[in-house]
Amino acid sequence: xxxxxxxxxxxxxxxxxxxxxxxxxxxxxxxxxxxxxxxxxxxxxxxxxxxxxxxxxxxxxxxxxxxxxxxxxxxxxxxxxxxxxxxxxxxxxxxxxxxxxxxxxxxxxxxxxxxxxxxxxxxxxxxxxxxxxxxxxxxxxxxxxxxxxxxxxxxxxxxxxxxxxxxxxxxxxxxxxxxxxxxxxxxxxxxxxxxxxxxxxxxxxxxxxxxxxxxxxxxxxxxxxxxxxxxxxxxxxxxxxxxxxxxxxxxxxxxxxxxxxxxxxxxxxxxxxxxxxxxxxxxxxxxxxxxxxxxxxxxxxxxxxxxxxxxxxxxxxxxxxxxxxxxxxxxxxxxxxxxxxxxxxxxxxxxxxxxxxxxxxxxxxxxxxxxxxxxxxxxxxxxxxxxxxxxxxxxxxxxxxxxxxxxxxxxxxxxxxxxxxxxxxxxxxxxxxxxxxxxxxxxxxxxxxxxxxxxxxxxxxxxxxxxxxxxxxxxxxxxxxxxxxxxxxxxxxxxxxxxxxxxxxxxxxxxxxxxxxxxxxxxxxxxxxxxxxxxxxxxxxxxxxxxxxxxxxxxxxxxxxxxxxxxxxxxxxxxxxxxxxxxxxxxxxxxxxxxxxxxxxxxxxxxxxxxxxxxxxxxxxxxxxxxxxxxxxxxxxxxxxxxxxxxxxxxxxxxxxxxxxxxxxxxxxxxxxxxxxxxxxxxxxxxxxxxxxxxxxxxxxxxxxxxxxxxxxxxxxxxxxxxxxxxxxxxxxxxxxxxxxxxxxxxxxxxxxxxxxxxxxxxxxxxxxxxxxxxxxxxxxxxxxxxxxxxxxxxxxxxxxxxxxxxxxxxxxxxxxxxxxxxxxxxxxxxxxxxxxxxxxxxxxxxxxxxxxxxxxxxxxxxxxxxxxxxxxx
Numbered sequence: 001x002x003x004x005x006x007x008x009x010x011x012x013x014x015x016x017x018x019x020x021x022x023x024x025x026x027x028x029x030x031x032x033x034x035x036x037x038x039x040x041x042x043x044x045x046x047x048x049x050x051x052x053x054x055x056x057x058x059x060x061x062x063x064x065x066x067x068x069x070x071x072x073x074x075x076x077x078x079x080x081x082x083x084x085x086x087x088x089x090x091x092x093x094x095x096x097x098x099x100x101x102x103x104x105x106x107x108x109x110x111x112x113x114x115x116x117x118x119x120x121x122x123x124x125x126x127x128x129x130x131x132x133x134x135x136x137x138x139x140x141x142x143x144x145x146x147x148x149x150x151x152x153x154x155x156x157x158x159x160x161x162x163x164x165x166x167x168x169x170x171x172x173x174x175x176x177x178x179x180x181x182x183x184x185x186x187x188x189x190x191x192x193x194x195x196x197x198x199x200x201x202x203x204x205x206x207x208x209x210x211x212x213x214x215x216x217x218x219x220x221x222x223x224x225x226x227x228x229x230x231x232x233x234x235x236x237x238x239x240x241x242x243x244x245x246x247x248x249x250x251x252x253x254x255x256x257x258x259x260x261x262x263x264x265x266x267x268x269x270x271x272x273x274x275x276x277x278x279x280x281x282x283x284x285x286x287x288x289x290x291x292x293x294x295x296x297x298x299x300x301x302x303x304x305x306x307x308x309x310x311x312x313x314x315x316x317x318x319x320x321x322x323x324x325x326x327x328x329x330x331x332x333x334x335x336x337x338x339x340x341x342x343x344x345x346x347x348x349x350x351x352x353x354x355x356x357x358x359x360x361x362x363x364x365x366x367x368x369x370x371x372x373x374x375x376x377x378x379x380x381x382x383x384x385x386x387x388x389x390x391x392x393x394x395x396x397x398x399x400x401x402x403x404x405x406x407x408x409x410x411x412x413x414x415x416x417x418x419x420x421x422x423x424x425x426x427x428x429x430x431x432x433x434x435x436x437x438x439x440x441x442x443x444x445x446x447x448x449x450x451x452x453x454x455x456x457x458x459x460x461x462x463x464x465x466x467x468x469x470x471x472x473x474x475x476x477x478x479x480x481x482x483x484x485x486x487x488x489x490x491x492x493x494x495x496x497x498x499x500x501x502x503x504x505x506x507x508x509x510x511x512x513x514x515x516x517x518x519x520x521x522x523x524x525x526x527x528x529x530x531x532x533x534x535x536x537x538x539x540x541x542x543x544x545x546x547x548x549x550x551x552x553x554x555x556x557x558x559x560x561x562x563x564x565x566x567x568x569x570x571x572x573x574x575x576x577x578x579x580x581x582x583x584x585x586x587x588x589x590x591x592x593x594x595x596x597x598x599x600x601x602x603x604x605x606x607x608x609x610x611x612x613x614x615x616x617x618x619x620x621x622x623x624x625x626x627x628x629x630x631x632x633x634x635x636x637x638x639x640x641x642x643x644x645x646x647x648x649x650x651x652x653x654x655x656x657x658x659x660x661x662x663x664x665x666x667x668x669x670x671x672x673x674x675x676x677x678x679x680x681x682x683x684x685x686x687x688x689x690x691x692x693x694x695x696x697x698x699x700x701x702x703x704x705x706x707x708x709x710x711x712x713x714x715x716x717x718x719x720x721x722x723x724x725x726x727x728x729x730x731x732x733x734x735x736x737x738x739x740x741x742x743x744x745x746x747x748x749x750x751x752x753x754x755x756x757x758x759x760x761x762x763x764x765x766x767x768x769x770x771x772x773x774x775x776x777x778x779x780x781x782x783x784x785x786x787x788x789x790x791x792x793x794x795x796x797x798x799x800x801x802x803x804x805x806x807x808x809x810x811x812x813x814x815x816x817x818x819x820x821x822x823x824x825x826x827x828x829x830x831x832x833x834x835x836x837x838x839x840x841x842x843x844x845x846x847x848x849x850x851x852x853x854x855x856x857x858x859x860x861x862x863x864x865x866x867x868x869x870x871x872x873x874x
Contacts, residue, residue: 031082031112033182034143034155034202036123037104038073038083038322040290040305041270043223043256045161045169045211049326050089053100053127056173057139058159060091060098061129065329067091073322075109081307081320082108082118098129098137119185122146134805135163155180155202167213175205179231203231203248219260227252250275266292285311286319300327342552344376345562349385354601355584355629355659356808358390362788363806364562365397369404370803376407376552379423383414383438388495389660389679391422393786395502398425407552411544412535417442417519420534421499424506428551430539431526437534439522442496446470446488450478457698461724463733464690465741470767472690487768494771495681507533576622578794579615579807583608583626587633587641587665592810603630605637609644611809616648621807622798623653625790626673632664635689635740635863642747645672653797657790658682658781663769667780668744671751677790678772678781685775687748688767689741691733691863695724740863754779
C-alpha cells in the first residue's frame with residue numbers, strides 16, 4: 001500500500017511548480033474560445049458526475065448510475081476566464097459504456113468580448129466512454145456551437161483514465177484535437193487602435209493528471225497536473241495593417257487537493273500556474289477552492305466554488321464564482337430527508353445454482369460485505385435452489401455479513417431443508433403466512449435398471465476395480481451391495497449430523513437431539529414454524545418494507561438489483577488477477593457441452609486443458625482456483641486434465657475448491673492442486689475405475705432383428721453392443737483396469753504428497769465415497785471451506801488484492817436455444833398446485849433419465865471414474 005503524508009506531497013508539488021515558474025517572466029492571457037461553463041474546482045481524475053463530459057469524458061463510464069447536473073458561473077470583468085453561463089449535463093452508464101450529453105449557454109463578460117472578440121454562444125456536447133476493464137476508461141467528446149456569430153466550430157476531445165489501485169489514478173486529456181478554425185470579431189485595443197476580423201486556429205491542449213489517495217478512500221486525495229498548449233496565433237501588425245502567424249506554446253501546471261471533512265462534505269483546492277517556460281511574459285498564478293456536499297442524507301448534491309488570481313500583482317483578485325446542483329440514481333432520497341436512510345441489498349435466489357451462478361453470487365456477497373454503504377442484507381431464496389453443500393457456503397457468508405456489521409434477513413415463502421438450514425443463521429428469519437417449511441430431513445437415492453433391462457433383453461457387462469465402486473451396480477443389480485450400502489449410510493450420517501449440529505447452534509435448541517426431533521416432526525406450516533421457534537415472524541410480502549424499516553429503526557432503501565452496475569470506480573485493474581476454472585458435470589475427452597433439459601453438463605478435457613495452458617502463459621493471472629463440481633467420468637480425460645494441472649502448478653499456485661460433489665474423476669483432477677478445499681458435506685473420494693457396455697442382442701431378438709457379424713481379428717467386435725465380452729476379453733479388460741486403477745493411485749500420491757504411498761491411498765480408495773469432513777480426516781483434502789475460502793487463499797498466494805475482478809473460464813455459452821429451453825423449464829415465481837405436481841413428476845423423470853444418460857454418452861473404450869447419478873442429487 002502506498003503511504004504518503006498529504007501535506008508533504010502537496011508541498012513538494014507546489015514547490016516544483018514555483019521552481020518551474022521562477023524561470024519565466026511573463027504570461028500573456030489566452031482565453032479558449034471552445035471553453036465551457038467554469039466549474040467548481042476538481043481534478044480530471046476525480047470528477048464523478050455528469051460534468052465529466054466537460055472535464056474528462058473518460059470518467060463517464062465510471063459513474064455508478066445516471067447523473068443529471070445543472071452548472072452555472074459568474075465571471076468578473078477580467079481577462080482570464082470566459083466560462084460565464086449556464087449548462088445542463090446528463091450522463092448514464094450502460095454496461096461497459098457511458099453516454100453523456102450537455103447544452104451550455106455561454107455569455108462571456110464584456111471585457112472578454114471587447115478584448116478577445118469572443119461572442120455569446122451555445123455549446124452542445126455529446127460524449128461516450130468505453131471501459132474494457134473496470135479500472136480503465138477511454139472517452140471521446142464531440143462539441144459544436146450554435147448561435148456563434150464568429151463562425152461554425154466543431155471540435156473533438158479524447159481522454160483516458162486509469163485507476164490501477166485505490167491509491168492511484170492517472171488521466172490523459174487531449175482537448176480540441178482537430179484544432180478547429182475560429183473567426184473573431186474586430187476589437188479595439190487600449191490605445192484605441194482597432195484590430196479587424198481575424199481567423200485563428202484553436203490550439204490543441206494536452207493534459208496529464210496524477211492523483212494519489214494515501215488512504216485508498218475518499219477521505220483525502222492529492223495530485224498534480226501538467227497541461228501543454230500548442231497552435232498558431234494570428235498577430236496583427238499595426239504598422240503593416242495585416243496579420244502574421246506565430247506559433248503559440250504554453251505550459252500550465254497545477255496542484256490539487258481534496259479533503260472530506262465529514263461524510264459527504266468535501267473541501268477541494270487547486271493552485272495553478274499558467275505560462276510556464278515562457279521567457280517573454282509574466283506568469284499568472286491562480287487559486288481555486290470549492291465546497292461539495294453530496295451526502296446520502298439528501299437526494300441531491302451541490303457544489304460551490306470560487307476562483308482567485310494571485311499574480312501578477314496588477315491582476316490580483318476575485319475572478320469568478322461557480323456552482324452545480326445534481327441528482328443521481330446512486331443517491332436515493334430518504335424520508336424524512338434530514339435522517340440518513342439505511343441502504344440494503346436484496347438477493348432473490350430463484351433458480352438452481354450452477355458453478356458459474358454460485359461464483360457470481362459469492363462475488364456479490366463479497367462486494368456487499370466490503371460495501372460500507374450497505375447495512376442490510378435481505379435474502380429471498382425459493383425452495384429447492386440449494387444443495388446441502390451450497391447451503392453450507394451460504395450459511396458462512398451470512399455469518400460473514402453479520403461479522404461485518406450487516407443486518408441479515410431471510411424472507412421465505414416455502415423452504416426445503418437445505419434452504420432453511422442456510423438461512424437459519426440469519427439475524428431474522430421471516431416467512432409468508434401462506435408458506436411453510438419442508439423440514440423433513442435429508443434423502444438421496446440410487447437408481448437400478450436391472451429389471452427393466454432384463455425385460456428388454458439387454459444385459460450390462462461391467463468390470464470394476466474396488467469393492468465400493470457402485471456406479472455399475474445401477475445396471476447389474478436390483479439393490480446395492482453391502483459395501484455400497486454401508487458407505488452410503490456412513491455418508492448420510494456424516495452429512496445429517498452436521499446439519500443437525502448447525503440447526504441446534506443457529507436456533508439455540510440446546511442439543512442435536514432437539515434438532516432431530518424438530519426435523520422428525522416436520523413439515524411445518526407458517527404458523528407452526530413460528531410456534532416451534534424455527535422462524536421469527538410471519539410477514540405478508542407487501543408488509544416486508546415496513547417491517548424492514550421497523551427492524552432498522554429508519555427508512556430502508558433496498559436495492560433489488562445489487563451488483564447489476566459494475567463496481568468500477570476507484571477499483572483495481574484486472575491484472576494481476578485470479579482465474580477460476582469451472583469443471584462441472586461429467587468429464588469427457590472432447591469439448592465441453594450442456595444438455596439444459598436434463599440439467600447435464602459435460603466438462604471436456606479438450607476445452608479444459610486449452611484454458612489451463614492459456615492461464616499458465618498469462619503473466620497477469622497469478623493464481624488459479626479449480627472449482628470442481630463433478631461426479632467424474634472418463635479416466636483418460638481426467639488424466640489429461642490432471643497432467644495439465646500439474647504443469648500449471650509449476651508456474652503458479654493452484655487451489656482446488658470442491659463443490660457439492662467432486663468424486664472419482666473429479667477428485668482425480670483435484671489431487672493435482674497445491675491445496676484442496678472441501679465443504680464438510682461435499683461428496684468426494686470414490687477412487688476407483690470401472691468399464692463396461694450393454695449387450696443389446698437379446699432386445700434385437702425380441703423385436704425380430706437378426707444380426708450377422710463379419711470381422712477380422714479375434715477381438716475386432718469386442719466393443720460391439722451386440723454381444724457380451726468373452727472370458728478372455730473380461731480377463732484382459734480386468735488387467736487393463738487394474739493398471740488404470742494403479743495409475744489413479746499413483747496420480748494421487750504424486751499430486752498430494754504428504755507421505756502418501758500407493759498402499760495408503762488404496763486403503764482410502766477402492767471406490768469408497770467420503771464426505772469432505774471424513775476426507776479431511778484421511779488427508780484427502782487440506783481444509784474445510786468453500787469457494788470463497790479457496791478464492792481468498794489463492795489471492796494470498798498470488799499477492800492479489802481482495803476486490804479485484806475474477807476471471808471465470810471456460811466462458812459459459814448462453815445461446816438463444818439454451819435460453820428458450822431454460823425459460824420453458826423454469827417455474828414461475830408463484831406456481832399453482834397443479835404446476836407443482838407436474839414439476840415434482842418432471843423432476844423425478846429427469847433424474848431417472850439423467851441417471852442412465854452419462855453411460856450412453858460415455859466414449860467407447862474409455863474406462864470410467866465416476867459416481868452413480870442419484871448420489872449427487874441431494
